[in-house]
Amino acid sequence: SKRLGVCAGEGSAWGSARPLMKVIEISGHGVPWLLGTFYGLCQSDSSAAREVLLNLLFALLLDLVLVAVVKGLVKRPRPTHNKMDMFVTISVDKYSFPSGHATRAALVCRFILRHLVLAVPLRVLVVLWALIVSISRVMLGRHNMTDVLFGLLLGYALYSVVEHCWLSPLSAPALFALWSH
Numbered sequence: 001s002k003r004l005g006v007c008a009g010e011g012s013a014w015g016s017a018r019p020l021m022k023v024i025e026i027s028g029h030g031v032p033w034l035l036g037t038f039y040g041l042c043q044s045d046s047s048a049a050r051e052v053l054l055n056l057l058f059a060l061l062l063d064l065v066l067v068a069v070v071k072g073l074v075k076r077p078r079p080t081h082n083k084m085d086m087f088v089t090i091s092v093d094k095y096s097f098p099s100g101h102a103t104r105a106a107l108v109c110r111f112i113l114r115h116l117v118l119a120v121p122l123r124v125l126v127v128l129w130a131l132i133v134s135i136s137r138v139m140l141g142r143h144n145m146t147d148v149l150f151g152l153l154l155g156y157a158l159y160s161v162v163e164h165c166w167l168s169p170l171s172a173p174a175l176f177a178l179w180s181h
């Protein structure tokens, strides 16, 4: 993993690509996803869109809690070559197992592919985005390969849990009443 950390610092082999990697990092960060989903939920007029967005918000929050619990239990330190200059972190983010970005990328990727009607090129782009976010974690020096691989598996499995516990106006009427205008 250390050898793959080619964007870990400005002086690294691919140091000039670090700013781009950090943009990719923000595209998979929890804050834009949570706030964007919350904003969409508040703005949405259609009940079908509200149902999807409410479940996406639930999935993102569940993911945040699960990753925090596993990080807190495993307590694997981040690679020594990582520079801790990440945008908004919580206390357990000093630990690296599993990668929260990889977990979210796999979860959001499955969610989008299942619930958004997209043309094939866009579907391919969504999968590529998830892969690039995941690979960039190792390139930035934030994670070891195993953190990212486990994160992807966890996010993939978490989507199945979300699908199983799908919130609907029938299963969670009080929650939906909050968002009906």
Ligand SMILES: CC(C)=CCC/C(C)=C/CC/C(C)=C/CC/C(C)=C/COP(=O)(O)O
Pocket (backbone or CB within 6 Å): 029, 030, 031, 034, 035, 038, 064, 086, 087, 088, 089, 090, 093, 096, 098, 099, 100, 101, 102, 137, 142
């Ligand atoms: C509930 C709503 C609508 C908003 C809450 C917004 C908010 C401030 C959430 C906190 C999100 C947060 C700080 C997530 C941490 C993301 C992060 C840095 C993960 C670490 O990723 P990793 O790949 O390095 O493990």
